[in-house]
Amino acid sequence: MLETITGIIVTLVMTVLWGWASLIVTMLPTSKNNQRLKSRKTLLVWVSCIAFVVDLIWCLLVVSQFVRYGWFFVEGIIKVIVPVMLIGHLPVAMYVLPKLRGIQPAQQESISVDTLAKVSHPAMVIPFYAAAITSVMNVSSHIFAQPVMPSMYELVQLPFLLLLILFIPFLFLKRKYQAVRRGEFVQQKRGRELLRFGLMSVITASIVITVMVVQVLAGTQSSKLPEASDMMNHHWIDEGGGVPTMLSHHQNHGNQSNMVEVAALTGDIFAPADSKFELVAQWKEVTLASGAKIDAWTYNGEIAPEIRVRQGDIVEVKLMNKDIDKGVTIHWHGYNVPNAMDGVPGMTQNVVKPGQSFTYKFQAKQAGTYWFHSHQQAAEQVVKGLFGSLIVDPRSETEAYEQEFTVMNHRWDTDQGKKTAIGYEDQAQWKQIQSGKKVKLRIINTHNQSQKYLLQGTDYQITSIDGVPIQDPDRLSDRTAFRLGSGGRYDVTFTMPDRPVLFKIGDYQDDKKPSIIFYSDAPPANPSFQAESDMFDPSQYGKPAKNEITPAAEFDREFKMILGNRMGFYNGQIHFLWTINGEVYPHTPTFVVKQGERVKTTFVNKSLAEHPMHLHGHHMTVLRKNGKQVMTPWLTDTLNVMPGETYEVAFVADNPGMWMDHCHNLDHAATGMVLHLMYDHVRPSYEVGTKSGNLPD
Structure with a gap:
């Protein structure tokens, strides 16, 4: 983030300096006498030299980014921006400045025609204009359109x-130069020259605006999402450098006999259910503890209803839509269900419209803390309340907890403004727990942004990340805070002491976010706590996850996802876009794998924001961070990648289907930060788009 802001500032300064130099060189022929010409020439040389120093600083920033973050962070800049900068700036350094220093005005008062011709020659002026324009392009690339993995068109x-x-400037300058050579140029008319410069700028700007308008009109049309498609990008099949897949073979030869449809990947739906639930999607006005009212969309009229089952159970959940006009689904976030039960409209099922129902059925193989939410226009529906918790108790409890709390925090739009709440509680809660009892907090972050949490007054352990137990978790002091990305879950455990314990979202003094104060005897009058001094790092905690994915493993396929941002159009409207490999859905690549393969993905965050990257249907083992092997690889389904960070993760392709891989800041997914992982023997069963009403994000 700091490098990005510094780069913007440096390129802005660069643009101002080269713009100033362009104005000075334009005004050289209007100098009233040789002394004035000499002083302007000296100023031009100094401004140019300072501008070149700023150019050098920018180059050093690019080099430092390369050294610190690697090739992926600078590939687009080096391939697209650096050549343009060289085209615009080298002629000034290698041709114009030496020529300019060679121009020595005579001692007499008036300026000779030969000197005027030299300073007004297009070859003397155009390079400064080019330097200024390419500096503007550089600024634009930093703010509006970062080049990533550039195509030939971008080059x-x-x-x-x-x-x-x-x-256009060349035509004006050529005409002026010819007038000077003919002796027809009047030096004293400085105002006329400024007017000519302004007219030239207006005409040039008009051309630029015309180009931009054409691009806007083209972008508006080309960015419109298709009325119907199968969610695959058939034009960009990325096989990760592995052996050719069955999918590419079928595309080339048209043989579909060995393919299986997504709709058939249901698992054993005929096994009798051990646990049955009904969830009714409906509108309801909900009131928080503070009295703030929410115009909510809910399951069963509740905030965050809980589904609780035992590991090994066959679970059956019937979803009914009462009155959500846009339709609903249920996605089991982090739970590796059969593909047809994953709840993504247009990919694994059709959306459930008002009056309709859909039954999900799967075996609860994974114990732990999970959650569920609608994946139909999720950026809107999750925010409005279509979510709940999924708790799977282990078949045999290895360690008993005498008190357990599911802490599901969310940020709501209420009639009193935005409110963060834990369930219905948007204020401080007080809970009495006898000292010596073991307590488990199942923390689930449903907000689009990551959240910081504090547990103060006792040391504690983080015993599970995204439902997966940590081997031999260390004890953390009460001065250690932890952060959860959107969609992430931690199980936090502690033994209740004989003093108050504070669980808090955000800073300990932040009264706008809710807290829970645990006490053993009587509610404390004025409990005091302190700010944190450390931040939990899962890469240096407990023991490494035990599975076949290790840093030394060989991988069958390797993909990279470069996360960026730019201004552009999405579905016919201008947006701040969030991109993967320079593109937005549906133009992002389709990653193709074969069943049983080991697959590695590298996340590279070049953008200005964090991205909690969520892969459906699989857990990822985190192997490297910022190019260095992590001390304790861990398993996750939602990995929060901060600006400037890179991660290498890997998984075994053991759950056939067609799966979303997207940013779980759902606003980012809604404007394009989505791609799909496709098993090579699977073909789509459904369509997305306005025609079907299936609108996932």
Whole structure:
């Protein structure tokens, strides 16, 4: 983040300096006498030299990014921006400044025609304009359109645009130069020259605006999502460098005989259910503890209803839609259900419209803390309340906890503004627990942004991440805070002491976010707590996860996901877009794997925001962070990648189907940060788009 902001500031300064130099070189022929010409020439040289120093600082920033973060962070800059910068700036350094230093005005008062011709020659002026324009392009690339894995079109578009923009100034300058050579240029008319410069700028700007308008119109049309598609990008099949897959073979030869449809990947739906539930999606006005009212969409009219089962149970959940017009589904977040039960409209099922129902059935093989939510326009529906918790108790409890709390925090839009709440509680809660009792907090973050949590007054352990137990978890002091990305879960355990314990979202003094104060005897009058001094790091905690995925393992396929941002169009409207490999859905690649393969993915966050990356149907083993092997690889289904970070994760392709892999900041997913993982022998069964009403994000 700091490097990005510094880069923007440096390129802005660079643009101002080269813009100033362009104005000075334009005004050289209007100098009233040789002394004035000499002083302007000296100023031009100094401004240019300072501008080159800023250019050098920018180059050093690029080099430092390469050294610190690696090639993925600078590939687009080096392939797209650096060549344009060289085109715009090298002629000034290698041709213009030496020529400029060679121009020595005579001692007499008036300026000779030969000197005027030299300073007004297009070859003397155009390079400064080019330097200024390419600096603007550099600023634009930092703010609006980061080049990532550039295509041939991206490689040539900026040089072409540069030539187009310089065409009009060249015509003006050529005409002025010819007038000087004929002795027809009047030096004293400075105002006329400024007017000519303004007219040239207006015409040039008009060309740029025209190009931009054409791009806007084209972007508006080309960005519209199709009315119907099967969610695959058939034009960008990424096989991760592995052996050719059955899918590519079928695309080339049209043989579909060995394929299986997503709809058939149901698991054993005929086994008798051990646990049955009904969830009714419906509108309801909900009131929080503070009295704030929510115009909510709910399951069963509740905030965060709980489904609780035992490991090994066959679970059956019937979803009915009472009155949610846009339709609903249930996605079992982090739970590796059969593909047809994953709850993604247009990928694994059709959306459940008002009056309709859908029955989910799967075996609860994984113990732990999970949650569920609608995946139909999730950026809207989860925010409005269509979510709940899924708790799977282990078949045999290895350690008993005498008190357990599911802490599901959410940020609501209420009639009193935005409120963060734990269930219905948006204020401080007080809970009495006898000292010596073992307590488990199942913490689930349903907010789009990561949240910081505190547990103070006792040491504690984080015993599970995303439902997966940590081997030999260390004890953490009460001065250690921890952070959960959107969709992430931690199980936190502690033994109740004989003093108050504070669980808090955010800073311990933040009264706007809820807390829970545990006490053993009587509610304390004024419990005091302190700010944290450390932040929990899962890469240095407990023992490494035990599975066949290790840093030394060989992988059948390796993918990379470069996470970026740019201004652009999505579904016909201008947005701040969140991109994967420079593209937004449905133009992002489709990753293709074979069943049983070991698959590695590298996340590279070049953007200005964090991205909790969530892979459906699988847990990922985290192997490396920022190029270095982590001390304790751990399993996760939602990995929060901060700006400037890289992670290498891997998984075994052991759950056939078609799976979403997306940012769980659902606003980011809604504007394109989505791609799909496809097993090579699976083909789509459903369509997304307005035609079907299946609108996942």
